Amino acid sequence: MQQLELFLENIRIERVDSEANMYRFYRLRLMPDLFGGVSLLREWGRIGTQGRHRIELFADAGSAADAMITLYRAKQKRGYRLAR
16 A cells, blocks of 8 residues: 555644534554554544544554555545645
């Protein structure tokens, strides 16, 4: 699978539609875990709030990066764009 922007470790995307009162964020971060693997931290919610989170564990950085790219592309299709 093609790597996104030379293997980013932290992606923050937003979806803003003021007419629908929609101000959402989604963050994807890769972090090493204590057991030699890599964790994918997913955070989402309304902009300005702490939001919710989920952590997924992967055996290696390549698998975690592939999962991150898959999620990023799915969110792009739903209207999310890179935050500035």
